[in-house]
Amino acid sequence: MTAATAAARIEDLTVNITEEIHVKAPLDVTFEALLEQIGPSMTQSDNKPMPMKVEAWPGGRWYRDLGDGNGHLWAHVQAIKKPTLLEFYGPLMMSYPVASNVQYRLSEEDGGTLIKFHHTAIGLIPEDHKAGFKVGWSYINAHTKERAEAKRSQ
């Protein structure tokens, strides 16, 4: 996409995805599973491993380590309050001018944990990426749920 094909409306520059994930596992287990799922246990949609590193502290990096100093930086940790909040800002996998905010807010609910997920972005975002995000996040979030519930049953 080039700037010449940039959207004319502000709405076309934005992404806004929300999802609520109900996890049958305690808060701390769910938070731990989340960090694992978006970190070393990250997979692509075909279940192919795509391990990431999350430096779980303010300003820490969320990145793909390709070794020997190579890799892809997705975001920095904007806020972290274990085990109730994890927030990122950064370009994610988008190689064009864009700013994203990704939030995971966890709270206890009857029988487990509710994760409120929110991804907002603004920038020159191609339509195919917009469509792909929703699917991609749902996939990751479903795996987080599975991982947390499997831990609980161990």
Place this chain on the structure above:
Amino acid sequence: MVAAMTTKIEDLMLNITEEIHVKAPLDVTFETLLEQLGPMNQVGPDRPLPMKLEAWPGGRWYRDLGDGNGHHWAHVQAIKRPTLIEFYGPLIMSYPVTSNLQYRLSEEEGGTLIKFQHTAFGLIQTDHREGIRGGWSYTHELMRKRAEAKVRGR
């Protein structure tokens, strides 16, 4: 907030400038600025909000809540002691936005002139837009008084 979507490109921007005249030498003023933005930060009378400022290129400006928790406001984009400190990052805004903050210091008769500029682009909430200007002015006034007190105390 995405729900309060703007319709004009101007609504996506923020531009605040301020000139602060400090009756203190350049080096004292710069040192005091780092203190004020860092461990001495406060958001109101008797409302300390100490921050950590890693004063080197790429260093973090963040709220350390201990045990790996906290809020990351920005990275140092440029630093040239004692004439420039510049940041980029989301600051306090938990939505897609990017800010650039600049403090440019120069000698002037009787002290130091600080030229401050905060520009931002993103889905900026109205209440933040209104509050940010006052917040910076408050910080700068505390910093000015602190720097001038240092000189008087010599």
